[in-house]
Amino acid sequence: MIDSIDRRILRLLDRVPRATVQYVAEHLSIARGTAHSHLSKLFEGRDLAPVSARLHPSAVGRPLRALVTAEVDQAKIEGLFEALEQIPEVVECTAISGQSDLWLEIVARDADDVYRITQRIMECRGIRRTATSLVLREMIPRRMAQLLT
Template sequence: MVVDIRTSLFRSASWARVDDSVHRHGTSTVHDEQQNFPNLSRMLNIDGRPPLGSCSMRTVDDTDRRILLAMTENPRTTIVALAERLGLSRNTVQSRVAALEASSALQGYDRRLHAASLGYPLTVFMVTQVDQPHLEHVIAQLREIPEVVQVHGLSGQGDILVRCVCRDTDDLYRVSKLVLGCDGVIRTDTSLAMGELIPFRLAPVLERDLER
């Protein structure tokens, strides 16, 4: 197993790359931009829901941003406390929060869970190439693996980026075999996260947009 730095995708020395053995199913697939983009758009709407970021989503305004920032600072705050702090009526805050939840601007509670604190200290990212006709089937199989916490469609050489959490290196080996064993997966390039340097955040862009 060879370990080196994958500068093409993760431009930081904080990522170590592990080259997996190629897992082929008898056929080879040519990957190019013309082939990837149509399948990307199809995959992002794999289960019939509009993809996040689509034009059908509700556009937030400054009042929404103020509410979201206040909730970011204190996620357990109440509607009444929000209304008092922001100088808005309770009905306004309640309807705004409901609309934000309906539009996917507010995600599920599991987005706040910390994997390491739950016994999964390792986070890995697998740049995965798939046999294009089996793309939807691959996504369906990945959904059945509990350790797969997120999947993104990609342009370029890889087709999808699979994010997994694992208990230890033995668990990582097991999960890697599960991903490689999915019918339609050709190969994966696995990068182990050595540390979270900037946690996920959206408050800075909300604050910047408020200033405009």
């Protein structure tokens, strides 16, 4: 769990992502050692996502996003996630409950690229069927800062 100092640091990092330890200490009126200790814990633990997770897909030449749900044959699941990791355009894969088993976010250059990527997903051992929805517009971007108050 993150504490009140972590919360203050994270709110500051949202405003100034490249803040140094000294900057954090000065702007939050905490000791440099305290700032260093908390930043180390946040960055070395699993509390913060990799910096690349904040990139917009268009920055890497893939402006089109799609959400893919997949049904999986549980008897053939061995090696599935390793195979999905080999598809660079699969940027997230989550196990879900309900009618489908997996939720994947993919990024693509265009509609033809979405088709190519989903065909590649279908080739992965254990995938029975998929359904794809194109992301038309991001209405509320992923956010966590509101939970830090």
